[in-house]
Amino acid sequence: MSAPVQRLNLVQKIIQAHLISGNPVAGEEVGIRIDQTLTQDATGTMSYLQFEAMGIDRVKTKLSVSYVDHNMLQTGFENADDHRYLQTVAAKHGVHFSRPGNGICHQVHLERFAIPGQTLLGSDSHTPTCGGLGELSIGAGGLDVAVAMGGGPFYMTMPKVLRVELKGKLQPWVTAKDIILEVLRKLTVKGGVGRILEYTGQGVKSLSATARATITNMGAELGATTSVFPSDENTREYMKAQGRGKDWAPLSADAGATYDEELIIDLNKLEPLVAQPHSPDNVIEVSKLKTIDVQQVCVGSCTNSSYSDLMMVARMLKGKHVHPNVSMTVTPGSKQVFQMIANNGALADIIASGARIIESACGPCIGMGQAPSSGAVSVRSFNRNFEGRSGTRDAKVYLASPETCVACALTGKITDPSTLGKAPKIDVPDKFVWDDDGIIAPAKDPKKVEVLRGPNIKPLPINQPLAETVEGQVLLKVVDNITTDHIMPAGSKVLPLRSNIPAISEFVFNIIDPTFPKRAKEAGGGFVVGGDNYGQGSSREHAALAPMYLGLKAVLVKSFARIHRANLINFGILPLTFVQATDYENIAQGDKLEIPDLKQVIKVDHPFPVKNLTNGKSIQVVHGLTSRQQEIIVAGGLLNWTKQQGTSTTKSTAPKGKTVKNKK
Ligand code: MIC
Ligand code: SF4
Numbered sequence: 001m002s003a004p005v006q007r008l009n010l011v012q013k014i015i016q017a018h019l020i021s022g023n024p025v026a027g028e029e030v031g032i033r034i035d036q037t038l039t040q041d042a043t044g045t046m047s048y049l050q051f052e053a054m055g056i057d058r059v060k061t062k063l064s065v066s067y068v069d070h071n072m073l074q075t076g077f078e079n080a081d082d083h084r085y086l087q088t089v090a091a092k093h094g095v096h097f098s099r100p101g102n103g104i105c106h107q108v109h110l111e112r113f114a115i116p117g118q119t120l121l122g123s124d125s126h127t128p129t130c131g132g133l134g135e136l137s138i139g140a141g142g143l144d145v146a147v148a149m150g151g152g153p154f155y156m157t158m159p160k161v162l163r164v165e166l167k168g169k170l171q172p173w174v175t176a177k178d179i180i181l182e183v184l185r186k187l188t189v190k191g192g193v194g195r196i197l198e199y200t201g202q203g204v205k206s207l208s209a210t211a212r213a214t215i216t217n218m219g220a221e222l223g224a225t226t227s228v229f230p231s232d233e234n235t236r237e238y239m240k241a242q243g244r245g246k247d248w249a250p251l252s253a254d255a256g257a258t259y260d261e262e263l264i265i266d267l268n269k270l271e272p273l274v275a276q277p278h279s280p281d282n283v284i285e286v287s288k289l290k291t292i293d294v295q296q297v298c299v300g301s302c303t304n305s306s307y308s309d310l311m312m313v314a315r316m317l318k319g320k321h322v323h324p325n326v327s328m329t330v331t332p333g334s335k336q337v338f339q340m341i342a343n344n345g346a347l348a349d350i351i352a353s354g355a356r357i358i359e360s361a362c363g364p365c366i367g368m369g370q371a372p373s374s375g376a377v378s379v380r381s382f383n384r385n386f387e388g389r390s391g392t393r394d395a396k397v398y399l400a401s402p403e404t405c406v407a408c409a410l411t412g413k414i415t416d417p418s419t420l421g422k423a424p425k426i427d428v429p430d431k432f433v434w435d436d437d438g439i440i441a442p443a444k445d446p447k448k449v450e451v452l453r454g455p456n457i458k459p460l461p462i463n464q465p466l467a468e469t470v471e472g473q474v475l476l477k478v479v480d481n482i483t484t485d486h487i488m489p490a491g492s493k494v495l496p497l498r499s500n501i502p503a504i505s506e507f508v509f510n511i512i513d514p515t516f517p518k519r520a521k522e523a524g525g526g527f528v529v530g531g532d533n534y535g536q537g538s539s540r541e542h543a544a545l546a547p548m549y550l551g552l553k554a555v556l557v558k559s560f561a562r563i564h565r566a567n568l569i570n571f572g573i574l575p576l577t578f579v580q581a582t583d584y585e586n587i588a589q590g591d592k593l594e595i596p597d598l599k600q601v602i603k604v605d606h607p608f609p610v611k612n613l614t615n616g617k618s619i620q621v622v623h624g625l626t627s628r629q630q631e632i633i634v635a636g637g638l639l640n641w642t643k644q645q646g647t648s649t650t651k652s653t654a655p656k657g658k659t660v661k662n663k664k
Helices: 011-020 041-053 075-091 105-112 127-133 142-149 176-187 207-223 231-241 307-317 335-343 344-352 404-409 491-497 501-507 516-523 540-550 562-570 582-585 626-635 638-645
Strands: 020-021 029-032 036-040 063-067 094-096 119-122 138-139 154-157 161-165 195-200 227-228 263-266 274-275 282-287 296-299 325-328 378-381 394-399 470-477 527-528 552-557 576-577 592-595 607-612 619-623
Touching: 011 020, 011 029, 020 576, 029 041, 036 041, 036 142, 036 592, 041 063, 041 075, 041 540, 041 592, 063 075, 063 607, 075 491, 094 282, 105 119, 105 127, 105 335, 105 540, 119 127, 119 142, 127 207, 127 227, 127 231, 138 516, 138 638, 142 154, 142 527, 142 638, 154 562, 154 619, 176 195, 176 263, 176 325, 195 207, 195 592, 207 227, 207 231, 207 307, 207 626, 231 607, 296 394, 296 404, 307 404, 307 562, 325 562, 378 404, 491 501, 501 516, 501 562, 516 607, 527 562, 540 562, 562 576, 576 582, 582 619, 582 626
Parallel strands: 036 063, 036 119, 063 094, 119 138, 161 195, 161 263, 195 227, 296 325, 296 378, 378 394, 470 527, 527 552, 552 576
Antiparallel strands: 020 029, 029 154, 274 282, 274 394, 470 592, 576 619, 592 607, 607 619
16 A cells, blocks of 8 residues: 655745754754855854854854844944954855845845745744745744854754735735734734744735735744745746846645644635734734824835835826924835836935935834834834834834825824825836846955954853752733733934843843842842743844853743744743742732752753732643753753764854954
8 A cells, every 4th residue: 555645835945954863743842954044234243253152163044144234323332342253254155145235134035045845043033924835934042143153053942833824915005014914913923932933825826025025024923933925936037037036936735735723714805904902912004093193104024125115106106205203214224125216216206206215224213223212103015013113112003004004194193094095006027127236246265354342242141050940039920912022122322232242131021120220130030921822033142042141040921922932941040930920910920939959850841830929829840841952951052962972063262253352
């Protein structure tokens, strides 16, 4: 009898082809081979410092790219120094360097590098953007990316595969952004945790590669491991127009493939949608909002800054003026997009409308400039509207399509674009413009490259091995859906300190309780207690590293977001979940907790007690760690563990290179 034919979905196909260890069954740990990596400057300096500490000369991936797109405001020497470090360290170790001004990592990677069927690991939570071209693209902490650059596998719990069937066709003025906002409304910001979304159905055919990338990009807001589209004719057309037709390959699920779960979205029924403050899943039809005055509109970010998006903006603004009460910014996602809209005159129409043009970078999305005025309503084509992220604590940020954004900019009120008449038609050229002079290839002779470090780059703090008993105070108790922006804020003041953990740790939990760093240090460290989906949002490992520096020993929550949990483990902080969610009520801020016999209880994945010494209660928790992760926690983090394994020639001395003196 012949063996039954295995019908695989797209995710299973890519994972099978890259499997290094484990059984790809939902819930089990798998290790996969990584073909490509990307880093950006805000997470990249740490990642390359970690890579250097591993003592590996050249990256072992098919391609690694280091982008500079986040820390672009140079109000002091710090960011410029980090850019210089990134350029020299990339040249030395075989990494391509995308210069400041070349664009947002996800947009540029989609244009110039993504390959269907390959795997991409990026130190940024929106790495899934390249899933729009059928690449399995996953966001991770900088240390995991450093390991992948060194040729190590990426470990993850095999997610469930959720099939999202797109039925029908979008109506005029309704866009890819509205599709993902609808998915967010249905699944919420924690609905994607432990899942990969695979898009299928008739509706897929009507979506361009960049529209698909908008959807996979914002899948990060669901907490999903990633999202992926098949690679088809639209993918081929896009890659051919990028001069990369030879990298294209068709890729789709086998007929009759099975999925763990299913969601159907009827595109015919969608209307323009908007996510209201302060969460990307707080979604409502634009038409249902009562009159809301708008003070700021921003178009751009890795979600919506493609050539088609910018052309739509230009067509809608042509011959019109931005409302006098609105400050509008427009950010092309890449040098390619910028150059093309400049060449065809569309940029002139945008400038004439009174919109403010920003260089190709993350910019206002991460609070790098353009903070709104006090209490302002800001409508943005971005992906996150967490409280305070814009740089203004009491600003109210709404997320919408570029079309809705322009409608708001023209009227000065939150406006459904379909009230503006006929939607312009955008033609995409069959050849994009590129010269790739914004991407610098690695040095042919690495010996000749000197790595230049500025004085802002401080040594990486390393955790202690796990103690037998952990005890301390509950330093902070927080609610559900705490983001990494709450734990380790970004913005123009804090981001330049990403290479300096002692300095950045002074801002930990700043949005919730600015006294946290002082209290943590005085108490000699302790615990944080939280609700569901703790640590959602960005991949920044600083949200683990800086609290570790302040002495955080364990986090007890109802549930974790994937990347943050992995980062806690990487830096030796115990991630614990309540067996009974109601036990959350049995701990108060300030209580003293004790976890005895840790070295024993860590060895098995069973419930064990945490003693609340203040109220005498015993609380059952689980760690859910795989045996590999147990060893990492015992060692005090991944770097210590790697050293113990002897799997790399981790250097105990500081990496070679020049420290550039700065008089400040
Ligand atoms: C974000 O959108 O929050 C960021 C800034 O891109 C982060 C990375 C970082 O904090 O550096 C992300 O999404 O991972
Ligand atoms: Fe940059 Fe914003 Fe995209 Fe993060 S979400 S990569 S800050 S544009």
